[in-house]
Amino acid sequence: MADVLMGVTETSAAALDVISSRVQEYLQQESKMLPLVSNFSDLVVPGSKQVEIPRSGGFTVNSKSENTAVDAQAITYSTDSIALDQHKVIQWLIEDIASEQTVVRVVEDALMKAGKDMARDIDQALINRLEAASAAYPKGVPAPIINLGASDKFITQNTRKAQLMEAGINVDTIVLTAKKLLAETFSSTHK
Numbered sequence: 001m002a003d004v005l006m007g008v009t010e011t012s013a014a015a016l017d018v019i020s021s022r023v024q025e026y027l028q029q030e031s032k033m034l035p036l037v038s039n040f041s042d043l044v045v046p047g048s049k050q051v052e053i054p055r056s057g058g059f060t061v062n063s064k065s066e067n068t069a070v071d072a073q074a075i076t077y078s079t080d081s082i083a084l085d086q087h088k089v090i091q092w093l094i095e096d097i098a099s100e101q102t103v104v105r106v107v108e109d110a111l112m113k114a115g116k117d118m119a120r121d122i123d124q125a126l127i128n129r130l131e132a133a134s135a136a137y138p139k140g141v142p143a144p145i146i147n148l149g150a151s152d153k154f155i156t157q158n159t160r161k162a163q164l165m166e167a168g169i170n171v172d173t174i175v176l177t178a179k180k181l182l183a184e185t186f187s188s189t190h191k
Contacts, residue, residue, distance in 0.1 A: 003091075026115025033126040034119070044084065052079040088121060090114040146181055148174060 043051045056077045064070055099106045150167040
């Protein structure tokens with residue numbers, strides 16, 4: 001017999017998603033792309049079908065000679081709409097006896113794996129969106145990518161901080177790499 005599911009139709013009067021804080025924690029820890037995305041969840045209210053993200057233009061910097069008049073500028077504001085119509089699920093059933101008769105903390109392990117797999121799905125969706133945006137440009141987006149992370153070499157047992165330092169994953173190395181990348185990008189685009 002199939003599971004009976006309650007969806008938005010059955011709960012539309014009180015549609016407020018409550019997601020386990022553990023799954024959220026695992027999802028945020030495991031996602032590689034999520035830190036690159038702005039969080040506008042504070043703009044979402046219960047029952048919303050979309051959220052309006054405000055955006056604006058900027059100013060143009062002009063050169064000016066002494067005692068010459070310049071024209072004032074204005075900033076134009078608009079919004080981008082994001083539809084809240086994506087539903088993702090990872091569903092599992094664990095019998096009470098299976099959870100009680102094992103040395104593994106089955107529920108916590110399942111929550112951790114669900115968060116990790118959901119993070120992988122989010123990362124892939126973001127990568128797909130970036131690739132689609134990049135394909136929209138005839139020559140592509142000239143953005144070099146450098147992967148910063150632990151290599152395949154053996155890292156000696158130590159504190160987390162010491163291991164990150166040994167792997168080159170620290171503020172100084174990341175800033176140095178970013179500056180080097182910017183310098184290379186700038187020199188190659190301005191030849």
